[in-house]
Amino acid sequence: ISVSQSLAIAATPLPNGTVGTAYSQAFSASGGTPPYVWSLASGALPPGLALGANGVLSGTPSAAGTGTFTIRVSDSQGAVETRGWMPRDRIAVCRGRMMNLGTAETVTVHRAGAR
Secondary structure, three states: OOOOOOOEEOOOOOOOEEEOOOEEEEOOEEOOOOOOEEEEEEEOOOOOEEEOOOOEEEEOOOOOEEEEEEEEEEOOOOOEEEOOOOOOEEEEEOOOOOOOOOOOOOOEEEEOOOO
8 A cells, every 4th residue: 555645835935037028937736646737726917928738937928917826736636735835826017126025935027127
């Protein structure tokens, strides 16, 4: 008999980025039975970013704005986990200044050349 650990999403801080500049951040999971498939459970990402089935959040932010989303991972046996350690992740895409969105993870994306 083989017993696997429960599927879990690792706590991954989201780095800052810049409008018009390529962005890439990989999420990771543990436990369950690989391979894992990632998806957006709810919410919306900022324009230009996408979450791949491989768990990589990537793209080139194209505009200022805010995206609030929940990620989901499933394993080969059908186990599912959402990013439960923090119910929502927020990405702030702004033009030149930090945006405080509270206690959630944030990615602040600045316009190229902005201070």
